[in-house]
Amino acid sequence: MTTHRAGTGRARRRRWPAVVVTGVLVAGAAGWAVAYGPLRGEEAPRTADPEAVRTARAFLSSWAAGDLAGAARLTDSPAKAEETLRNFTAGLEIAKPVLTAGAARVDGAEGAEGAGARVPYRAKMPVAELGTWSYGSELAVARTDAGWRVRWELPLIHPQLNDKQRFKLVEEESAELAAVDRDGKAISAAEHPSLVSVLGLGGGKPRGEVQVVDRITGETRATAVRFGPDPGEGGGPLRTTIDARTQAAAEKALARHLDGRNAGLVAVRIDSGEVVAVANGPAGGFNRAFQGTYAPGSTWKVVTSAALLAKGAVTPETRVDCPKYLTVGKQFHNVETSEIPGASFRQDFIHSCNTAFVALRGRLTNDEMTVFAKDHFGIGPEWKTGVGSVDAEVPVPATETEKAAALFGQGRLRTNPLAMASVTATAVSGKFHQPLLVKGTEQPAVATKPLPSGVVKQLRSLMRDTVTDGSAKVLASVPGEVGAKTGTAEVTEDGNNNGWLVAYDGEIAVACVVEGAKSGSGSAGPVLRDLLAELASG
Structure with a gap:
């Protein structure tokens, strides 16, 4: 059993300014996927047959719309598919699912004629009046005599579904x-x-x-x-580990700035991982803070930077140009197509330059980010907080394009404010502490390694500079040495984004995500500013 010693209340400081903003579902590159084409001198990545991808998306669309017969007809086993889809929905009292397709990849040998496609997707299943069941799975599409069809297999509905086990709602x-x-x-x-x-x-x-x-x-x-x-x-x-004053301030700040939008916020103690505040918008609605599944956008650059700095692949002073555009299978660009010629890595970080991070993709191996996030930030193993929560996911990229997007928090990365508050606390302390909300909860052991002290010092400096000179100036008026990282995560290429902000001070790390926002600084920024300012005043 893992327990954490509670503070004494009267003896501790009441400033509580450390905030992390997380979250956004993403379908493209950190908010910037437009044109397609290879980099000069590079071989274009193999892309799945467009008809195969359309078949997969049509299957998901029909399933989500409740047209189970239509979805089944797009499989290679219509009768069995329809029967299973109906049983799955009825048995679990699922209302209308939300199914979001990810980036397709080729399924077949190099150069093979008629190679199929594999299409990952994220599912959000509203279960009765309980909440939303979020998970990921994958479809395989193959060419048949009747055309492209989804290969029917039970795990495509959910990875744990097979011929020996099923689901039951209690x-x-x-x-x-x-x-x-x-x-x-x-x-x-x-x-x-x-x-x-x-x-x-x-x-x-x-x-x-x-x-x-x-x-x-x-x-x-x-x-x-x-x-x-x-x-x-x-x-x-x-x-619980809740700090009543911090909780009240968090709920007040969210209510003041949401304007009807959905949001989630988590604050944790840096020294223990104990959760001191959990707030959601709307207040009585879905617990997005713990159970949401969002792409973290540029707040993830905290982890990417830690990996690059720990490896010695860059220093804050390394020159890494920030061009308007960079193409890796698809075109990536920065907010309002901005650029910083001759930029240092420090400038790239504090101004959140996506193209600079894309350019650094060759300095990390394909699985390096997945391994680094697990070894140092505890992401991958199951967490137990005492209430239901959804664990973050950092899958190994399937393509070079996906890898490029993942470096600045897009692609198939999935997090929530709980995960990103923990990420921030780990980055600025160097040590992962599994988050805890209910005291006495038996937590599974999560073996991690501390970050090098030099890397911690560099990350704190970069995040502090982001507040004083970069994209998080919205927090510049907050007393104390506050550091932060903004994030704007794309949900669709032509829709609103999710706005993120993460921050820290000497005691807490906070993460907040606001759905349907224009930017992290513009949406989550005022929430965290008000929260931290109120805590600093007392």
């Missing part, structure tokens, strides 16, 4: 739940409305889980997703 109503903050003081739904969906305050709230069970015996083999909190041990109050 529901119950939560009892009246008493909860206390890190100092043992009672916390209520009236004072902290965001904690209603996070902890289940007030009682009578539905909770449950989707279980993986044996098809024959019905024996439970695993839990695919859990909704709602566990009751307090021994019937006593739920002992």
Whole structure:
């Protein structure tokens, strides 16, 4: 069992300024995927047959729209596909799923005629009144006598679905739940409305889980997703790590600046990983802060930079040009097609230059980011906070284009404010602490290595400069030595983005994401500014 010592309340400082903003679902490069074509002197990456990709997208579209017969007709086993799709939806009380296709890749040998395609996708399944079940899977498309068809196999619905196991929904109503903050003081739904969906305050709230069970015996083999909190041990109050003042300030800041948009925010203690605030917009809605699945946008450059600096691939003073455009299978560009000729890596970081990071892709191997994120930031293994949460994903890129996008937080990367608050805390302390919300939660061991002290010093300096001279100047008025990184993550090529901001001070790291935003500094910026300023004033 892993436990963390709580602070004493009166003895600790009340400034609490460390914020991290996370999150956005992404379909292209960090907000900038437009034209296609190879770099001069480079071989163009193989692309999947457009008809194969269209078939995969049509299957997902029909499934999401409830046209299960239509979706089944696009497979090579229509009868079986329709039967399974209907059973899956009915048995789990899923309303209308949201299915988002990712970047397709060729499925077949080099040069093979009629090679198929593999298309990853993200699923958001609204389960009854419990919440959203988010996960990723993949479709394989092959040429048949009838044309392109999705290869029907049970794991395409969910990776854990097969001929020996199925899913089962178990529901119950939560009892009246008493909860206390890190100092043992009672916390209520009236004072902290965001904690209603996070902890289940007030009682009578539905909770449950989707279980993986044996098809024959019905024996439970695993839990695919859990909704709602566990009751307090021994019937006593739920002992949390929440700091009531920070929680109230976070909810107040979100409510002031959201204008009806969805958002999530998490603040953690840098020295322990303990969660001191969780806020969502709307306050009683889906727990995006813990269970959202977003591309992190340029806030991920904190991790990319850590990997490059630790390897000695760059220093803050290394010259890395920031051109308007750079093409790697598709064209990447910066906000408003800006450029910084002759830029240093420090300038690239503080002004969030996407093309500079794309240009550095050859200095990291394909799997290096995945391994580095796991070894130093604890991303990959399962986390246990005490309530339901979705773990971040850093998959190995399938193509050079995907790799380029991942370096600045796009592609198939999936995070949420919980993950990015932890990332920020790790970056500025050098040590990963698994986040915790409910005291006494038994946490699985996550083996990590500390970041080199020199890298930590460089990251803190880069993030501080981002506030004083870069894209996070919105925080410049906050007292204390605050550092930050902005992020603007593309959801669709022609729609609104998700705005991110992450920040830190001497005690906490905070992450906030605002959906349907123009930029991180413009949307999440005012939220974090108000939160940190209020905490610094007390």
